[in-house]
Amino acid sequence: MSWLPPPSLESFDRYVMNDIPIRLIRLSNMKFVGRDDVKKHFRSSVPPGRDWNYHPSQTVKYAILSHRWLDEGEPTYEEMKNDKATGLGYEKLKNFCEKAQEYDVEFVWSDTCCIDKSSSTELDDSIRSMFRWYRNSTICIVHLAQSETLNLMMSDEWMERGWTLQELLAPQRIKFYNKHWMPLTGDRNDKSRESIEIFGILQRATGIPSEDLHAFYPKAYHRVDERMTWAARRRTTRVEDVAYSLMGIFDVSMQIAYGEGGERAFSRLTEAIMKAGDPSVFNWKGSAASHHTSRAIPQSPQSFVGHPNLGLPTTRRMQLEMTMTSLGLRVPLVLFPLHPRSRTVLGNGYERIVFDCPLCPTIKLDITALQVIMPRPEYHHYALGIVNYSLRHDGSREIVQVQCRSVGLILMRTSENAGATTTCTLEPNALVGLKVINPPEKTFKQWGILHGVGLVKVDFMSVPNESSFYIDREHLEVVYL
Template sequence: MDDKYPQRLEEFEQYVMNHIPIRLIRVSDMEFVGRDDMRKHLKPSVPKRDNGGYRPSVHVKYAILSHRWLASGEPTYEEMKAGKAAGPGYEKLTKFCEQVRQHKLEFAWSDTCCIDKSSSTELDESIRSMFRWYRNSRICIVHLAQSETIEDILLDEWTRRGWTLQELLAPLYIKFFNKHWTPMTNDPNDKGEEENTKILRNLEKATHIPRREIYWKFNPGPFKVDERMVWAAERRTTRIEDVAYSLMGIFGVSLQIAYGEGGDRAFCRLIDAIMQAGDASVLNWKGEAARHHTSDAIPRSPKSFMDRRDLKLANGRLEMTMTGLGLRVPLVILPLNLPLGMVKGTGNARITFNCLLYPTIKVDITVDNSSVHGQYQYALGIINYSLVRDRSREVLGIQGKSVGFPLKCRREPERDQSVSSTTKPRATGFETVSDLDQIFGQWRKIRQEGLIEVNFPTTPNDPMFYISRKYLEIVYL
């Protein structure tokens, strides 16, 4: 026994307790096998000696099922444990296990019966771990109950359910079976070695997910949020909170499961967790904001991303923190000027603003034209900027193709002119100011507007222009 054996044993224990499902079905007798049983079963396989520098790993090879649940009759954990499972759902499970045996695997997992849903702790862990369990499976067997041919995939409800999104993306190996449990292709892996297979082309049409995201090993994480949210926008879930919970694995975040909290609150928590990574794509949405208690920067659902603009967002992290005042984010504030002659109207109107720093730049913004615009100050809050050291000072580097939020803040009533500034000065920061004519409220995102792109003039040798750091402000959206 070499001196690395205790380390191997510890790694094995960590793997069993954290990277495989809580329980599996042993397909030889349809009995449950828990993690402790699996640990005892495989512990003798952990190598005690190093065989020439290569240390084989010990993995549990199991198949996992992806399917559309029946309206009723799926086997439960309690029925399986009591040996009383029966009906069409159990028949589907046995057909799945037959395919598992044909793939020469000993263990299988199905979400219908392998989770003890009476245990909130187990349910919480299972939902949080689901993406990882599908990713670590030896193969994912997909049963398309509404399809006979590959063409039928376009109309199969499996492509429009919330949870099946991650069940398509997470596994490295997938095999599709039709309603009669007949393989839909002759390939051992329907994610295939060729990107242009017929089944991948139909999956792309049905799900609107680019083939490269299905074909290549999908990389989960809180980036390309606007693109990935669109994949989920038209999918449905039975429980409204599952709209958010089913996306945790895709974005690489974790939420406490709290059925009953409501879909809006669950989705707000999902967006909040994604925002902590700082990828600005999470801000690229349009429409009504969520009913959040402090912020107007949270979208209502994945559908909010469907009308997003096609923007080239720069790489890099944007500091975003949810606070009691709203989403705290540092933005470069470029004042906008409302053109002369703008009159009050009714309803929403598309109005062209001038940028005060670059008067030739025009910014089109949809605003509430019934408002008295003289009461507001407008600005563009740029998100893709950089801090640049220029000799002895720090300046802001603004890209020629800049992306930002249209913002407005209300002008508060002028202070009482009858009060002498010498007798009633106004304190701001470390200075005493006595000549303020206007006091402005907080910057707010203009309703219905999302991120917009503005092209600033730059030189051929430098795709950026540079302005003073004083234009960088902390705002609460």
């Protein structure tokens, strides 16, 4: 039996109750309406039966506002509910509503007044759903309160705020207005490919490639490192919002917990992103999050600034299995031992280390890392952990496919004199069935990422980029970072 789409009315009902804002403003009377009211308003416009080409967004139309909040005077939910909204913020809302009417919509949404912020449940729901609400809008109207012309857009504060990043990327249609509510272009949709001039300005102001500005797709397994740099130049009033404002961009969800602090919120975001397995989440440098058990978690989006373009594949075949545990981030890596051939102190807490690889003489790594205090160099071991490998089956066993031009982490672990540990003398047959051995001379702590390095490029041999080779699965080792 062939698959059939659900009835159009069923799709419409599910969409209204889940994928549009909790409440909207009706333009005809400036009153709040809930989802049930919206459903009644549009229900007669839903085509009957099952329509392959129907999507509820074709029926449910609303405009959404993107703007920089005033320091004070924005209309609140309670003021709008009780018809007491006044001042500059309310004037801005009315100007937005006037422009929205030009797009033939009956409903609008603004983050200043359409969320009951006294309800923690509603606030949590709204923050986690906001990307989707902007995505599903008929038009996103952007008010640039500091700009009069296109050339002044570059320095407008709207370009520097955290929440406006998703408000730029999420909508499929967007329109920019200047401080006087005059359109900045003659285009009806400033995201159309005809808006060449404004896109050049947006690229320079945000660092976002043109293709992402035209049509952005939220993913957690695709170019995490690059997308983090888009947020690095932005700021938020609440430190936790640095992380919360990125959930939609990476298509992840987490509970809102204001008061936890910016670093903890960003750590939780990173953990959620890691579940998708994109290796580029390791492509950062600097100090790790101070409170976290794992040293693989960065402090903020700024940690990703200056990352090299590694050309990592974005296919799911190259995803890493990552699991956060009480021992750290559990991840299987292809390990190659490294030998430090030379070390040079550079100052400012950094050193230069040149590595050889005993198993692959063609590998020569020259890296700059945070200086490691080494009273006994022989007690330190290093390894290269390849992240962009894939598992294959040859019919009888599992083998590992490694790209000839790979990307990996520099790992370090320390050993300790295990023989110095107090051991007991056992009576004969004290442990029946166990083979007791002498204590080892050294035991090793778990692997950790060499601080201040991030991901590095590795050329196993000079061959085309897509070339690869196969090795035994014994080289794949589970580590806790």
